[in-house]
Amino acid sequence: GQNIDQPTEMTATEGAIVQINCTYQTSGFNGLFWYQQHAGEAPTFLSYNVLDGLEEKGRFSSFLSRSKGYSYLLLKELQMKDSASYLCAVRDSNYQLIWGAGTKLIIKP
Amino acid sequence: EPEVTQTPSHQVTQMGQEVILRCVPISNHLYFYWYRQILGQKVEFLVSFYNNEISEKSEIFDDQFSVERPDGSNFTLKIRSTKLEDSAMYFCASGRDRGGETQYFGPGTRLLVL
Numbered sequence: 231g232q233n234i235d236q237p238t239e240m241t242a243t244e245g246a247i248v249q250i251n252c253t254y255q256t257s258g259f260n261g262l263f264w265y266q267q268h269a270g271e272a273p274t275f276l277s278y279n280v281l282d283g284l285e286e287k288g289r290f291s292s293f294l295s296r297s298k299g300y301s302y303l304l305l306k307e308l309q310m311k312d313s314a315s316y317l318c319a320v321r322d323s324n325y326q327l328i329w330g331a332g333t334k335l336i337i338k339p
Numbered sequence: 340e341p342e343v344t345q346t347p348s349h350q351v352t353q354m355g356q357e358v359i360l361r362c363v364p365i366s367n368h369l370y371f372y373w374y375r376q377i378l379g380q381k382v383e384f385l386v387s388f389y390n391n392e393i394s395e396k397s398e399i400f401d402d403q404f405s406v407e408r409p410d411g412s413n414f415t416l417k418i419r420s421t422k423l424e425d426s427a428m429y430f431c432a433s434g435r436d437r438g439g440e441t442q443y444f445g446p447g448t449r450l451l452v453l
Contacts, residue, residue: 272445272446275441275442317381325387325395325437329381332381
């Protein structure tokens with residue numbers, strides 16, 4: 231079966247750095263995505279990795295290791311507005327997006 | 340900036356009734372998707388649509404579901420006979436190409452089946 235695992239919840243302090251991990255087992259791989267989702271809203275795109283390595287985009291970075299089936303999202307200089315769920319999703323061999331359950335990130339002042 | 344739009348934002352219906360959820364994808368996009376998210380659960384893929392036909396569908400997308408692109412702009416999801424367990428947020432998304440960097444999501448329709 232296909233499986234994407236990420237922690238259910240994490241807590242961090244405003245101004246700090248947090249790393250959200252994601253491991254996956256899917257039938258094929260055509261890219262890994264990170265989305266942010268605020269409660270009651272649609273997912274919004276954060277990052278995309280298809281090759282191994284680090285992709286940096288402002289305060290957000292995402293890393294991929296295909297051989298390990300592993301990715302992480304790194305958020306720097308945390309702001310209160312970063313409180314949200316962070317969804318890891320993998321595009322499989324059928325080009326379907328398989329989603330993790332999301333990591334709820336709580337930012338404390 | 341172009342965006343995906345969905346109507347209605349909320350829909351309440353009785354069990355057994357038919358509902359149609361509407362989406363207007365971004366105009367130059369060719370790939371369209373429907374996802375659902377039951378409250379507190381993960382996003383689930385329903386169906387993808389390209390060139391006026393279904394390209395992929397999940398196990399959830401059974402005979403009670405259908406999709407249509409009735410004109411050049413709208414993309415609809417029909418649920419023929421709604422069940423209580425169909426209550427969820429339904430998201431439409433569109434993308435330029437199949438292997439593209441991202442899919443752009445609409446704001447969603449919250450469906451409540453009573």
